[in-house]
Amino acid sequence: MxxxxxxxxxLGRLVVEQLLKAVPAKEIVxxxxxxxxxxxxxxxxxxxxxxxxxKPETLLTAFAGAEKVLLVSSxxxxxxxxxxHKAAVDAAKAAGVKLLVYTSVLRADTSGLxxxxxxxxxxxxxxxxxxxxxxLRNGWYMENHTEALGPALEHGAILxxxxxxxxxxxxxxDYAAAAVKVLTEASAVKPVYELAGDAPYxxxxxxxxxxxxxxxxxxxxxxxxxxxxxxxxxxxxxxxxAKLLADSDAGVARxxxxxxxxxxxxxxxxxxxSLATAVQEAxxx
Ligand SMILES: NC(=O)c1ccc[n+]([C@@H]2O[C@H](COP(=O)([O-])OP(=O)(O)OC[C@H]3O[C@@H](n4cnc5c(N)ncnc54)[C@H](OP(=O)(O)O)[C@@H]3O)[C@@H](O)[C@H]2O)c1
Numbered sequence: 534m535x536x537x538x539x540x541x542x543x544l545g546r547l548v549v550e551q552l553l554k555a556v557p558a559k560e561i562v563x564x565x566x567x568x569x570x571x572x573x574x575x576x577x578x579x580x581x582x583x584x585x586x587x588k589p590e591t592l593l594t595a596f597a598g599a600e601k602v603l604l605v606s607s608x609x610x611x612x613x614x615x616x617x618h619k620a621a622v623d624a625a626k627a628a629g630v631k632l633l634v635y636t637s638v639l640r641a642d643t644s645g646l647x648x649x650x651x652x653x654x655x656x657x658x659x660x661x662x663x664x665x666x667x668x669l670r671n672g673w674y675m676e677n678h679t680e681a682l683g684p685a686l687e688h689g690a691i692l693x694x695x696x697x698x699x700x701x702x703x704x705x706x707d708y709a710a711a712a713v714k715v716l717t718e719a720s721a722v723k724p725v726y727e728l729a730g731d732a733p734y735x736x737x738x739x740x741x742x743x744x745x746x747x748x749x750x751x752x753x754x755x756x757x758x759x760x761x762x763x764x765x766x767x768x769x770x771x772x773x774x775a776k777l778l779a780d781s782d783a784g785v786a787r788x789x790x791x792x793x794x795x796x797x798x799x800x801x802x803x804x805x806x807s808l809a810t811a812v813q814e815a816x817x818x
Contacts, residue, residue: 534598535716536562538584538621539605541570543676544636547709548603548716549574555717564595586617592624599625601632601716606652611773618655622662632722633664634715636708639672639701639727639790646784647777667715667722672729672797673702673790675808678739679815685740686747690754693736694761695785700736701729701792704806711800721800729792730805736785742812758783 535552539545540563552561563574564584571581584595586607596602602625607617618635625633638644641652652670659666678691685691711728714721734742737753744751756764762779766772784790798805 534560534562534600536564536582536584536596536599536602537605538564538586538595538603539566539607540574540581541565541567542605542608544705544709544712545603545605546574547706548605548712549579551706551709551713552716553577553579555713562595562599564592586621587613589620589624592621593627596624596628596630599628599630601634602628602630603634603712603716604636606636606655610648610651610777614651615654615658618651619658622655622659622664626662626664631665632667632716633659633662634667634669634712635659636712637668637670639670639729639792641668641670644784644789645787646789647780665722666724668725669708669712669715670725670727671703671708672727672792673700674708675702675704675730675806675811676815677702678736679808679811682743682812682815685743685751686749689750690752691736691740691743692754692756692761692764694756694758694779694782695736696755697735697737698782698785698788699733699791700785701731701733701790702808702811703728703730703797704811707797707801707805711797714800726796726800727792727794728797728800729790729794730808731795731798732805732807733791733793734808739808739812742808743816746809746812746816 558578562580582595583591637652740751740753765775
């Protein structure tokens with residue numbers, strides 16, 4: 534039995550949908566914070582269980598009988614993320630899980646990105662647990678940039694502080710496909726995958742692609758990190774989120790999200806989806 538946590542999230546849903554093509558539904562458990570949000574998955578024959586990282590007792594029942602668990606990292610970015618992940622690791626150990634697969638971040642062990650710290654701490658905890666594991670060190674989601682193109686089209690500009698740093702982004706569905714491979718193919722199990730897209734791009738490249746496809750002029754306006762952070766706050770983002778996003782852009786400028794290893798496409802046995810596809814799908818709505 535394969536348990537997928539965060540299964541009502543965007544990545545988790547894609548994993549469950551793709552798993553359904555690889556294994557019978559009765560072998561899949563969707564562990565979710567709010568079971569009522571997973572009625573569509575239940576309708577497909579997937580077992581839905583409550584699995585709330587903040588309620589460790591639910592994780593124990595969610596993981597009961599599981600051979601493999603995909604732990605999708607929590608989107609609780611500013612408080613108890615590592616505490617939540619540790620609770621899930623403890624529950625996986627108590628349930629006697631044979632493989633724990635964790636969605637981490639590109640080069641989590643050395644990354645200078647602020648958001649990598651929680652992934653690094655989680656990876657270390659998993660290693661110390663003695664559980665057999667796979668770290669799926671996912672790079673940037675292309676959708677981080679493409680799913681909110683409204684303001685860019687309206688104002689003709691994308692703001693940022695990533696300079697001409699390259700991002701080896703990939704679409705969520707490619708990262709989901711990688712997770713499905715690892716969960717269903719014994720030959721794909723190895724401790725660490727550095728997963729990223731085949732064709733790195735800059736944010737200026739994103740602006741150019743949006744212009745090309747939409748027919749509207751869109752440019753990339755690069756600004757100093759502190760100014761970008763201030764601008765994000767002025768747009769109404771909470772201070773910690775503005776800081777995190779500005780820090781991530783500074784990381785892109787340093788090359789933290791660039792990659793040329795092609796490990797994702799090798800695992801999938803096909804090229805990763807292109808930026809043009811992500812922009813096209815985003816513009817279609
Ligand atoms: N690589 C990247 O570029 C990138 C970008 C953004 C995020 N991430 C990371 O990748 C993860 C998956 O991405 P995503 O796009 O699928 O994010 P998402 O759509 O925000 O999904 C996050 C999932 O985590 C679940 N969750 C949050 N708190 C929980 C709790 N206490 N107990 C159980 N589940 C909980 C959410 O449950 P609900 O459905 O109930 O809300 C949701 O299903 C994120 O959580 C984040 O750690 C990576």
